[in-house]
Amino acid sequence: MSGQKKVMTDLERVLGFTLTDLELEVDKTEAAELAQAALQLQRFTAPEPTKASAQRLLQAVRRYVPENAPPRFRQTMQQAGVPKAGFSLSLLTLIRPQISLLGRPFWAATVLLLLLATWLVLLPNNTGQLPLLMFAPLTGALGIVYAFRSTDERVLELEAASAMTWQQLVLARMILIIGMNVAVLSAVTLISALLLPGFPIGLLMLSWLAPLLLWASIALNVSLRFGHWAGMVTSFAAWGLQIIVRLTLPQWDLFSLPGSIGEIALRLALVILALATLALAVRSADNQRDLVSHHLNRS
Amino acid sequence: MLTDEELCRQLQSGSEVALESLVHRYHGPIHGYIYRQVNDESTTDDLVQETFIRLCTRMGQYNYPQPFKPWLYRIALNLCRDYWKSAYFRQAQQSEELSSQQVDDNPSVESIYNWQETRQEVMAAINCLDEIYRDVLILRFYQDLKVSEIADVLEIPIGTAKWRLFQALKLMKDQLTTGGEAYVWTKESDD
Numbered sequence: 001m002s003g004q005k006k007v008m009t010d011l012e013r014v015l016g017f018t019l020t021d022l023e024l025e026v027d028k029t030e031a032a033e034l035a036q037a038a039l040q041l042q043r044f045t046a047p048e049p050t051k052a053s054a055q056r057l058l059q060a061v062r063r064y065v066p067e068n069a070p071p072r073f074r075q076t077m078q079q080a081g082v083p084k085a086g087f088s089l090s091l092l093t094l095i096r097p098q099i100s101l102l103g104r105p106f107w108a109a110t111v112l113l114l115l116l117a118t119w120l121v122l123l124p125n126n127t128g129q130l131p132l133l134m135f136a137p138l139t140g141a142l143g144i145v146y147a148f149r150s151t152d153e154r155v156l157e158l159e160a161a162s163a164m165t166w167q168q169l170v171l172a173r174m175i176l177i178i179g180m181n182v183a184v185l186s187a188v189t190l191i192s193a194l195l196l197p198g199f200p201i202g203l204l205m206l207s208w209l210a211p212l213l214l215w216a217s218i219a220l221n222v223s224l225r226f227g228h229w230a231g232m233v234t235s236f237a238a239w240g241l242q243i244i245v246r247l248t249l250p251q252w253d254l255f256s257l258p259g260s261i262g263e264i265a266l267r268l269a270l271v272i273l274a275l276a277t278l279a280l281a282v283r284s285a286d287n288q289r290d291l292v293s294h295h296l297n298r299s
Numbered sequence: 300m301l302t303d304e305e306l307c308r309q310l311q312s313g314s315e316v317a318l319e320s321l322v323h324r325y326h327g328p329i330h331g332y333i334y335r336q337v338n339d340e341s342t343t344d345d346l347v348q349e350t351f352i353r354l355c356t357r358m359g360q361y362n363y364p365q366p367f368k369p370w371l372y373r374i375a376l377n378l379c380r381d382y383w384k385s386a387y388f389r390q391a392q393q394s395e396e397l398s399s400q401q402v403d404d405n406p407s408v409e410s411i412y413n414w415q416e417t418r419q420e421v422m423a424a425i426n427c428l429d430e431i432y433r434d435v436l437i438l439r440f441y442q443d444l445k446v447s448e449i450a451d452v453l454e455i456p457i458g459t460a461k462w463r464l465f466q467a468l469k470l471m472k473d474q475l476t477t478g479g480e481a482y483v484w485t486k487e488s489d490d
Contacts, residue, residue: 015468016439016446017461024465037472041440044421046331047340049347054326058319060348064355067313 007031014038110184171281174220181212203257203264210267211242211254213274221281303367311358322351328442329375335437336379338422346382350375369451372442376434376452424474432467439464 193201215238223231246253309317450460
Protein backbone atom coordinates (compact mmCIF):
# COMPACT_ATOMS: atom_id res chain seq x y z
CA MET A 1 0.00 0.00 0.00
CA SER A 2 1.43 3.41 -0.90
CA GLY A 3 2.13 5.96 1.85
CA GLN A 4 -0.57 8.30 0.54
CA LYS A 5 -3.20 5.60 0.51
CA LYS A 6 -2.23 4.35 3.95
CA VAL A 7 -2.54 7.82 5.48
CA MET A 8 -5.95 8.28 3.89
CA THR A 9 -7.11 4.88 5.07
CA ASP A 10 -5.98 5.61 8.61
CA LEU A 11 -7.72 8.97 8.62
CA GLU A 12 -10.91 7.46 7.27
CA ARG A 13 -10.78 4.70 9.87
CA VAL A 14 -10.42 7.31 12.59
CA LEU A 15 -13.28 9.40 11.21
CA GLY A 16 -15.54 6.43 10.60
CA PHE A 17 -16.41 7.35 7.02
CA THR A 18 -14.72 7.80 3.68
CA LEU A 19 -13.68 11.26 2.61
CA THR A 20 -15.35 10.77 -0.74
CA ASP A 21 -18.67 10.85 1.17
CA LEU A 22 -18.10 14.56 1.63
CA GLU A 23 -16.52 14.97 -1.81
CA LEU A 24 -13.39 16.29 -0.10
CA GLU A 25 -9.90 16.26 -1.41
CA VAL A 26 -7.32 16.11 1.32
CA ASP A 27 -3.63 15.93 0.54
CA LYS A 28 -1.27 13.56 2.27
CA THR A 29 0.21 16.19 4.59
CA GLU A 30 -3.14 17.45 5.80
CA ALA A 31 -4.45 13.91 6.24
CA ALA A 32 -1.43 13.04 8.35
CA GLU A 33 -1.90 16.14 10.49
CA LEU A 34 -5.57 15.41 10.97
CA ALA A 35 -4.92 11.82 11.96
CA GLN A 36 -2.19 13.00 14.30
CA ALA A 37 -4.61 15.45 15.92
CA ALA A 38 -7.05 12.58 16.34
CA LEU A 39 -4.36 10.59 18.12
CA GLN A 40 -3.58 13.51 20.38
CA LEU A 41 -7.18 13.53 21.49
CA GLN A 42 -6.45 10.32 23.35
CA ARG A 43 -4.45 12.35 25.84
CA PHE A 44 -7.66 13.70 27.29
CA THR A 45 -8.31 10.78 29.59
CA ALA A 46 -11.26 10.55 31.93
CA PRO A 47 -11.18 8.91 35.36
CA GLU A 48 -12.68 5.43 35.45
CA PRO A 49 -15.58 5.04 37.84
CA THR A 50 -14.88 2.63 40.69
CA LYS A 51 -16.90 -0.45 41.59
CA ALA A 52 -18.02 1.31 44.73
CA SER A 53 -19.38 4.22 42.72
CA ALA A 54 -21.20 1.76 40.45
CA GLN A 55 -22.79 0.19 43.55
CA ARG A 56 -23.79 3.60 44.87
CA LEU A 57 -25.28 4.42 41.50
CA LEU A 58 -27.30 1.21 41.46
CA GLN A 59 -28.58 1.84 44.95
CA ALA A 60 -29.68 5.32 44.01
CA VAL A 61 -31.32 4.29 40.75
CA ARG A 62 -32.94 1.01 41.78
CA ARG A 63 -35.97 2.66 43.33
CA TYR A 64 -36.78 4.26 39.98
CA VAL A 65 -37.10 0.94 38.20
CA PRO A 66 -40.52 1.04 36.58
CA GLU A 67 -43.07 -1.15 38.23
CA ASN A 68 -44.71 -3.69 36.03
CA ALA A 69 -47.25 -1.16 34.86
CA PRO A 70 -50.57 -2.56 33.68
CA PRO A 71 -51.37 -2.06 30.00
CA ARG A 72 -52.96 1.22 29.01
CA PHE A 73 -56.32 -0.45 28.42
CA ARG A 74 -56.45 -1.82 31.95
CA GLN A 75 -55.49 1.56 33.39
CA THR A 76 -58.24 3.38 31.51
CA MET A 77 -60.76 0.71 32.44
CA GLN A 78 -59.84 1.15 36.09
CA GLN A 79 -60.31 4.88 35.75
CA ALA A 80 -63.70 4.41 34.08
CA GLY A 81 -64.89 2.28 36.98
CA VAL A 82 -67.90 0.01 37.08
CA PRO A 83 -71.08 1.41 35.54
CA LYS A 84 -73.77 2.24 38.09
CA ALA A 85 -76.62 -0.18 38.59
CA GLY A 86 -79.86 0.32 36.71
CA PHE A 87 -80.45 1.71 33.26
CA SER A 88 -78.22 4.73 32.93
CA LEU A 89 -75.85 6.40 30.57
CA SER A 90 -72.99 5.52 32.90
CA LEU A 91 -72.47 2.47 30.72
CA LEU A 92 -71.22 4.83 28.06
CA THR A 93 -68.20 5.60 30.26
CA LEU A 94 -66.95 2.20 29.20
CA ILE A 95 -66.66 3.37 25.62
CA ARG A 96 -63.68 5.64 26.11
CA PRO A 97 -61.29 2.93 27.37
CA GLN A 98 -62.15 0.80 24.33
CA ILE A 99 -60.51 3.40 22.12
CA SER A 100 -57.12 2.32 23.47
CA LEU A 101 -57.83 -1.12 22.01
CA LEU A 102 -58.05 0.25 18.51
CA GLY A 103 -54.67 -0.47 17.03
CA ARG A 104 -53.03 0.70 13.84
CA PRO A 105 -54.68 -2.00 11.68
CA PHE A 106 -58.11 -0.66 12.64
CA TRP A 107 -57.25 2.89 11.67
CA ALA A 108 -55.45 1.76 8.53
CA ALA A 109 -58.48 -0.32 7.46
CA THR A 110 -60.77 2.62 8.16
CA VAL A 111 -58.70 4.98 6.06
CA LEU A 112 -58.51 2.39 3.29
CA LEU A 113 -62.28 1.96 3.28
CA LEU A 114 -62.76 5.69 3.25
CA LEU A 115 -60.43 6.11 0.29
CA LEU A 116 -62.02 3.21 -1.54
CA ALA A 117 -65.50 4.52 -0.97
CA THR A 118 -64.46 7.99 -2.09
CA TRP A 119 -62.94 6.57 -5.24
CA LEU A 120 -66.13 4.61 -5.96
CA VAL A 121 -68.21 7.70 -5.41
CA LEU A 122 -66.07 9.60 -7.87
CA LEU A 123 -66.57 7.00 -10.60
CA PRO A 124 -68.60 8.41 -13.52
CA ASN A 125 -72.32 7.64 -13.73
CA ASN A 126 -72.51 6.73 -10.09
CA THR A 127 -74.86 8.41 -7.68
CA GLY A 128 -72.72 7.42 -4.72
CA GLN A 129 -75.33 5.15 -3.19
CA LEU A 130 -74.04 1.78 -4.30
CA PRO A 131 -70.70 1.94 -2.50
CA LEU A 132 -72.43 3.00 0.68
CA LEU A 133 -74.86 0.15 0.25
CA MET A 134 -71.98 -2.27 -0.10
CA PHE A 135 -69.81 -1.02 2.72
CA ALA A 136 -72.29 -0.41 5.50
CA PRO A 137 -72.98 -4.07 6.37
CA LEU A 138 -69.38 -5.08 5.70
CA THR A 139 -68.01 -2.65 8.25
CA GLY A 140 -70.79 -3.72 10.61
CA ALA A 141 -69.80 -7.37 10.27
CA LEU A 142 -66.13 -6.57 10.75
CA GLY A 143 -67.10 -4.54 13.77
CA ILE A 144 -68.84 -7.53 15.32
CA VAL A 145 -65.75 -9.68 14.77
CA TYR A 146 -63.65 -6.99 16.35
CA ALA A 147 -65.93 -6.55 19.33
CA PHE A 148 -65.91 -10.28 20.03
CA ARG A 149 -62.25 -10.82 19.37
CA SER A 150 -61.63 -11.68 23.01
CA THR A 151 -63.30 -15.05 22.41
CA ASP A 152 -60.89 -15.78 19.58
CA GLU A 153 -57.91 -14.52 21.51
CA ARG A 154 -58.92 -16.67 24.49
CA VAL A 155 -59.09 -13.84 26.95
CA LEU A 156 -62.85 -13.97 27.38
CA GLU A 157 -62.42 -15.59 30.75
CA LEU A 158 -60.48 -12.54 31.88
CA GLU A 159 -63.27 -10.28 30.74
CA ALA A 160 -65.78 -12.59 32.39
CA ALA A 161 -63.90 -12.16 35.66
CA SER A 162 -64.04 -8.36 35.47
CA ALA A 163 -66.53 -6.19 37.32
CA MET A 164 -68.54 -5.56 34.18
CA THR A 165 -70.08 -8.23 31.99
CA TRP A 166 -68.81 -9.17 28.58
CA GLN A 167 -72.10 -7.90 27.17
CA GLN A 168 -71.29 -4.47 28.50
CA LEU A 169 -67.83 -4.56 27.02
CA VAL A 170 -69.10 -5.78 23.66
CA LEU A 171 -71.78 -3.14 23.72
CA ALA A 172 -69.29 -0.39 24.45
CA ARG A 173 -67.07 -1.58 21.59
CA MET A 174 -69.97 -1.95 19.17
CA ILE A 175 -71.27 1.53 19.95
CA LEU A 176 -67.77 2.84 19.38
CA ILE A 177 -67.51 1.03 16.05
CA ILE A 178 -70.98 2.04 14.90
CA GLY A 179 -70.10 5.60 15.81
CA MET A 180 -66.91 5.26 13.81
CA ASN A 181 -68.83 3.92 10.82
CA VAL A 182 -71.28 6.78 11.01
CA ALA A 183 -68.38 9.25 11.10
CA VAL A 184 -66.67 7.64 8.10
CA LEU A 185 -69.85 7.48 6.05
CA SER A 186 -70.68 11.07 6.98
CA ALA A 187 -67.30 12.09 5.63
CA VAL A 188 -67.95 10.18 2.41
CA THR A 189 -71.37 11.77 2.11
CA LEU A 190 -69.89 15.19 2.62
CA ILE A 191 -67.29 14.57 -0.07
CA SER A 192 -70.04 13.33 -2.41
CA ALA A 193 -72.08 16.44 -1.76
CA LEU A 194 -69.11 18.68 -2.34
CA LEU A 195 -68.12 16.97 -5.57
CA LEU A 196 -71.63 16.54 -6.93
CA PRO A 197 -73.30 19.96 -6.66
CA GLY A 198 -77.03 19.95 -6.08
CA PHE A 199 -76.88 16.70 -4.16
CA PRO A 200 -79.32 16.72 -1.22
CA ILE A 201 -76.90 15.99 1.60
CA GLY A 202 -79.59 15.54 4.28
CA LEU A 203 -81.57 13.05 2.24
CA LEU A 204 -78.43 11.20 1.21
CA MET A 205 -77.38 10.90 4.83
CA LEU A 206 -80.79 9.61 5.79
CA SER A 207 -80.62 7.04 3.00
CA TRP A 208 -77.70 5.23 4.61
CA LEU A 209 -78.13 6.20 8.26
CA ALA A 210 -81.53 4.55 8.64
CA PRO A 211 -80.60 1.11 7.29
CA LEU A 212 -77.12 1.16 8.84
CA LEU A 213 -78.41 1.91 12.32
CA LEU A 214 -81.33 -0.50 11.95
CA TRP A 215 -79.27 -3.46 10.76
CA ALA A 216 -76.39 -2.71 13.13
CA SER A 217 -78.68 -2.52 16.16
CA ILE A 218 -80.45 -5.73 15.18
CA ALA A 219 -77.13 -7.46 14.57
CA LEU A 220 -75.89 -6.21 17.94
CA ASN A 221 -78.91 -7.56 19.79
CA VAL A 222 -78.60 -10.89 18.02
CA SER A 223 -74.87 -10.95 18.84
CA LEU A 224 -75.48 -10.30 22.51
CA ARG A 225 -78.10 -13.02 22.73
CA PHE A 226 -76.79 -15.70 20.38
CA GLY A 227 -73.08 -14.96 19.88
CA HIS A 228 -70.96 -13.15 17.35
CA TRP A 229 -71.36 -15.65 14.51
CA ALA A 230 -75.14 -15.19 14.66
CA GLY A 231 -74.55 -11.43 14.64
CA MET A 232 -72.35 -11.64 11.58
CA VAL A 233 -74.79 -13.88 9.74
CA THR A 234 -77.58 -11.43 10.55
CA SER A 235 -75.49 -8.56 9.29
CA PHE A 236 -74.74 -10.28 5.98
CA ALA A 237 -78.30 -11.58 5.66
CA ALA A 238 -79.56 -8.02 6.04
CA TRP A 239 -77.14 -6.97 3.33
CA GLY A 240 -78.28 -9.73 0.99
CA LEU A 241 -81.91 -8.95 1.71
CA GLN A 242 -81.26 -5.33 0.97
CA ILE A 243 -79.67 -6.14 -2.37
CA ILE A 244 -82.58 -8.41 -3.32
CA VAL A 245 -85.08 -5.72 -2.36
CA ARG A 246 -83.14 -3.19 -4.36
CA LEU A 247 -83.23 -5.37 -7.46
CA THR A 248 -86.80 -6.63 -7.19
CA LEU A 249 -88.73 -4.01 -5.24
CA PRO A 250 -86.78 -0.76 -5.70
CA GLN A 251 -89.58 1.26 -4.13
CA TRP A 252 -88.82 -0.48 -0.81
CA ASP A 253 -85.10 -0.03 -1.04
CA LEU A 254 -84.01 1.67 2.15
CA PHE A 255 -80.78 2.87 0.57
CA SER A 256 -82.53 4.85 -2.11
CA LEU A 257 -82.96 8.57 -1.73
CA PRO A 258 -86.30 9.29 -0.05
CA GLY A 259 -88.44 11.15 -2.57
CA SER A 260 -91.64 11.82 -0.67
CA ILE A 261 -92.58 12.96 2.82
CA GLY A 262 -93.76 9.44 3.58
CA GLU A 263 -90.40 7.94 2.64
CA ILE A 264 -88.57 10.51 4.73
CA ALA A 265 -90.87 9.80 7.67
CA LEU A 266 -90.29 6.08 7.25
CA ARG A 267 -86.52 6.50 7.43
CA LEU A 268 -86.74 8.79 10.42
CA ALA A 269 -88.93 6.22 12.11
CA LEU A 270 -86.34 3.54 11.31
CA VAL A 271 -83.61 5.66 12.86
CA ILE A 272 -85.72 6.03 16.03
CA LEU A 273 -86.47 2.31 16.00
CA ALA A 274 -82.74 1.56 15.66
CA LEU A 275 -81.87 3.83 18.56
CA ALA A 276 -84.58 2.16 20.65
CA THR A 277 -83.12 -1.22 19.76
CA LEU A 278 -79.69 0.00 20.81
CA ALA A 279 -81.16 1.22 24.08
CA LEU A 280 -82.68 -2.21 24.53
CA ALA A 281 -79.24 -3.74 24.11
CA VAL A 282 -77.84 -1.30 26.67
CA ARG A 283 -80.55 -2.25 29.13
CA SER A 284 -80.06 -5.94 28.46
CA ALA A 285 -76.33 -5.67 29.17
CA ASP A 286 -76.99 -3.61 32.25
CA ASN A 287 -79.51 -6.14 33.57
CA GLN A 288 -77.05 -8.89 32.94
CA ARG A 289 -74.52 -7.13 35.16
CA ASP A 290 -77.15 -6.65 37.87
CA LEU A 291 -77.91 -10.37 37.72
CA VAL A 292 -74.23 -11.19 38.11
CA SER A 293 -73.89 -8.73 41.01
CA HIS A 294 -76.96 -10.16 42.66
CA HIS A 295 -75.64 -13.69 42.25
CA LEU A 296 -72.24 -12.70 43.66
CA ASN A 297 -73.85 -10.93 46.63
CA ARG A 298 -75.97 -13.95 47.44
CA SER A 299 -73.06 -16.31 47.24
CA MET B 300 -25.94 -12.45 25.60
CA LEU B 301 -28.95 -10.20 25.62
CA THR B 302 -28.80 -7.06 23.52
CA ASP B 303 -29.20 -3.63 25.08
CA GLU B 304 -32.60 -3.37 23.49
CA GLU B 305 -33.76 -6.67 24.99
CA LEU B 306 -32.51 -5.55 28.39
CA CYS B 307 -34.50 -2.37 27.94
CA ARG B 308 -37.61 -4.36 27.29
CA GLN B 309 -37.00 -6.32 30.48
CA LEU B 310 -36.41 -3.11 32.38
CA GLN B 311 -39.76 -1.87 31.13
CA SER B 312 -41.30 -4.87 32.88
CA GLY B 313 -39.56 -3.90 36.10
CA SER B 314 -36.48 -6.15 35.96
CA GLU B 315 -33.76 -4.95 38.32
CA VAL B 316 -31.37 -7.48 36.80
CA ALA B 317 -31.75 -5.71 33.47
CA LEU B 318 -30.96 -2.40 35.15
CA GLU B 319 -27.83 -3.88 36.72
CA SER B 320 -26.68 -5.17 33.35
CA LEU B 321 -27.24 -1.81 31.68
CA VAL B 322 -25.44 0.01 34.47
CA HIS B 323 -22.59 -2.49 34.21
CA ARG B 324 -22.34 -1.89 30.46
CA TYR B 325 -22.81 1.86 30.36
CA HIS B 326 -21.66 3.32 33.66
CA GLY B 327 -18.08 3.74 32.44
CA PRO B 328 -18.86 5.08 28.97
CA ILE B 329 -21.48 7.52 30.21
CA HIS B 330 -19.21 8.64 33.03
CA GLY B 331 -16.40 9.31 30.54
CA TYR B 332 -18.75 11.07 28.17
CA ILE B 333 -20.18 13.40 30.79
CA TYR B 334 -16.80 14.01 32.37
CA ARG B 335 -15.41 15.21 29.05
CA GLN B 336 -18.39 17.48 28.66
CA VAL B 337 -18.36 19.09 32.11
CA ASN B 338 -14.74 18.53 33.27
CA ASP B 339 -15.72 18.11 36.88
CA GLU B 340 -15.87 14.82 38.74
CA SER B 341 -18.45 15.75 41.30
CA THR B 342 -20.81 17.16 38.67
CA THR B 343 -20.12 14.11 36.50
CA ASP B 344 -21.25 11.75 39.28
CA ASP B 345 -24.44 13.73 39.76
CA LEU B 346 -25.22 13.83 36.06
CA VAL B 347 -24.44 10.14 35.57
CA GLN B 348 -26.88 9.30 38.34
CA GLU B 349 -29.49 11.61 36.86
CA THR B 350 -28.96 9.99 33.44
CA PHE B 351 -29.76 6.54 34.78
CA ILE B 352 -32.68 7.83 36.80
CA ARG B 353 -34.09 9.41 33.65
CA LEU B 354 -33.46 6.17 31.84
CA CYS B 355 -35.74 4.42 34.34
CA THR B 356 -38.40 7.10 34.57
CA ARG B 357 -38.63 7.45 30.78
CA MET B 358 -38.65 3.75 30.07
CA GLY B 359 -42.27 4.10 29.00
CA GLN B 360 -41.15 6.17 26.03
CA TYR B 361 -38.74 3.54 24.76
CA ASN B 362 -40.03 1.61 21.77
CA TYR B 363 -38.41 -1.75 21.12
CA PRO B 364 -36.30 -2.30 18.96
CA GLN B 365 -35.25 1.35 18.82
CA PRO B 366 -31.43 1.45 19.24
CA PHE B 367 -30.67 1.95 22.90
CA LYS B 368 -27.18 3.45 22.85
CA PRO B 369 -28.03 6.69 20.96
CA TRP B 370 -31.13 7.06 23.13
CA LEU B 371 -29.08 6.85 26.33
CA TYR B 372 -26.43 9.25 25.04
CA ARG B 373 -29.16 11.69 24.05
CA ILE B 374 -30.45 11.65 27.63
CA ALA B 375 -26.92 12.32 28.91
CA LEU B 376 -26.33 15.08 26.36
CA ASN B 377 -29.59 16.82 27.25
CA LEU B 378 -28.63 16.72 30.90
CA CYS B 379 -25.26 18.28 30.08
CA ARG B 380 -27.01 21.00 28.11
CA ASP B 381 -29.35 21.64 31.05
CA TYR B 382 -26.30 21.87 33.27
CA TRP B 383 -24.60 24.40 31.00
CA LYS B 384 -27.72 26.49 31.04
CA SER B 385 -27.97 26.33 34.82
CA ALA B 386 -26.99 29.17 37.10
CA TYR B 387 -24.81 26.75 39.02
CA PHE B 388 -22.63 26.18 35.97
CA ARG B 389 -22.20 29.87 35.32
CA GLN B 390 -21.23 30.38 38.95
CA ALA B 391 -18.75 27.50 38.81
CA GLN B 392 -17.28 28.86 35.60
CA GLN B 393 -16.68 32.24 37.18
CA SER B 394 -14.97 30.76 40.22
CA GLU B 395 -12.88 28.55 37.92
CA GLU B 396 -11.70 31.58 35.98
CA LEU B 397 -10.78 33.20 39.26
CA SER B 398 -8.89 30.17 40.52
CA SER B 399 -7.07 29.70 37.21
CA GLN B 400 -5.80 33.26 37.50
CA GLN B 401 -4.55 32.41 40.97
CA VAL B 402 -2.96 29.22 39.73
CA ASP B 403 -1.22 31.05 36.92
CA ASP B 404 0.55 33.13 39.53
CA ASN B 405 1.74 29.98 41.19
CA PRO B 406 5.09 28.86 39.80
CA SER B 407 4.52 25.22 40.88
CA VAL B 408 2.23 24.74 37.90
CA GLU B 409 5.27 24.46 35.69
CA SER B 410 6.30 21.31 37.46
CA ILE B 411 3.47 19.19 36.12
CA TYR B 412 4.29 16.37 33.74
CA ASN B 413 4.37 16.75 29.99
CA TRP B 414 1.51 14.38 29.43
CA GLN B 415 -0.57 16.39 31.81
CA GLU B 416 0.26 19.52 29.89
CA THR B 417 -0.78 17.90 26.68
CA ARG B 418 -3.91 16.62 28.37
CA GLN B 419 -4.72 20.13 29.49
CA GLU B 420 -4.04 21.41 26.00
CA VAL B 421 -6.38 18.89 24.45
CA MET B 422 -8.99 19.55 27.10
CA ALA B 423 -8.72 23.30 26.57
CA ALA B 424 -8.86 22.89 22.80
CA ILE B 425 -12.00 20.76 23.08
CA ASN B 426 -13.58 23.25 25.43
CA CYS B 427 -12.83 26.03 22.97
CA LEU B 428 -14.76 24.26 20.26
CA ASP B 429 -18.26 25.26 19.45
CA GLU B 430 -20.82 22.95 21.03
CA ILE B 431 -21.85 21.44 17.70
CA TYR B 432 -18.27 20.33 16.99
CA ARG B 433 -17.47 19.29 20.54
CA ASP B 434 -20.47 16.95 20.64
CA VAL B 435 -19.51 15.02 17.52
CA LEU B 436 -15.86 14.92 18.50
CA ILE B 437 -16.48 13.44 21.93
CA LEU B 438 -19.04 10.95 20.68
CA ARG B 439 -16.76 9.73 17.91
CA PHE B 440 -13.29 9.77 19.45
CA TYR B 441 -14.03 9.00 23.07
CA GLN B 442 -17.26 7.07 22.99
CA ASP B 443 -16.47 5.30 19.72
CA LEU B 444 -19.95 5.78 18.33
CA LYS B 445 -20.57 5.19 14.64
CA VAL B 446 -21.41 8.23 12.55
CA SER B 447 -24.98 6.98 12.16
CA GLU B 448 -25.30 6.68 15.94
CA ILE B 449 -23.90 10.18 16.41
CA ALA B 450 -26.48 11.48 13.95
CA ASP B 451 -29.13 9.65 15.96
CA VAL B 452 -27.97 11.10 19.28
CA LEU B 453 -27.81 14.64 17.97
CA GLU B 454 -30.89 14.21 15.79
CA ILE B 455 -29.12 15.50 12.69
CA PRO B 456 -28.67 14.00 9.18
CA ILE B 457 -25.73 11.61 8.75
CA GLY B 458 -24.15 13.92 6.17
CA THR B 459 -24.22 16.80 8.66
CA ALA B 460 -22.64 14.59 11.31
CA LYS B 461 -19.82 13.66 8.92
CA TRP B 462 -19.23 17.24 7.93
CA ARG B 463 -19.17 18.44 11.55
CA LEU B 464 -16.81 15.65 12.49
CA PHE B 465 -14.36 16.56 9.76
CA GLN B 466 -14.56 20.26 10.62
CA ALA B 467 -14.12 19.49 14.32
CA LEU B 468 -10.97 17.54 13.62
CA LYS B 469 -9.64 20.33 11.45
CA LEU B 470 -10.30 22.84 14.21
CA MET B 471 -8.57 20.58 16.71
CA LYS B 472 -5.59 20.25 14.40
CA ASP B 473 -5.36 24.03 14.18
CA GLN B 474 -5.56 24.45 17.92
CA LEU B 475 -3.25 21.73 19.04
CA THR B 476 0.48 21.92 18.91
CA THR B 477 1.24 18.98 16.73
CA GLY B 478 5.00 19.29 16.35
CA GLY B 479 7.64 17.56 18.35
CA GLU B 480 6.22 14.10 18.53
CA ALA B 481 6.13 11.64 15.68
CA TYR B 482 3.54 8.89 15.93
CA VAL B 483 4.34 5.34 15.06
CA TRP B 484 1.64 4.92 12.51
CA THR B 485 2.76 8.13 10.72
CA LYS B 486 6.22 6.74 10.30
CA GLU B 487 4.79 3.50 8.96
CA SER B 488 2.68 5.42 6.53
CA ASP B 489 5.66 7.09 5.05
CA ASP B 490 7.33 3.78 4.38
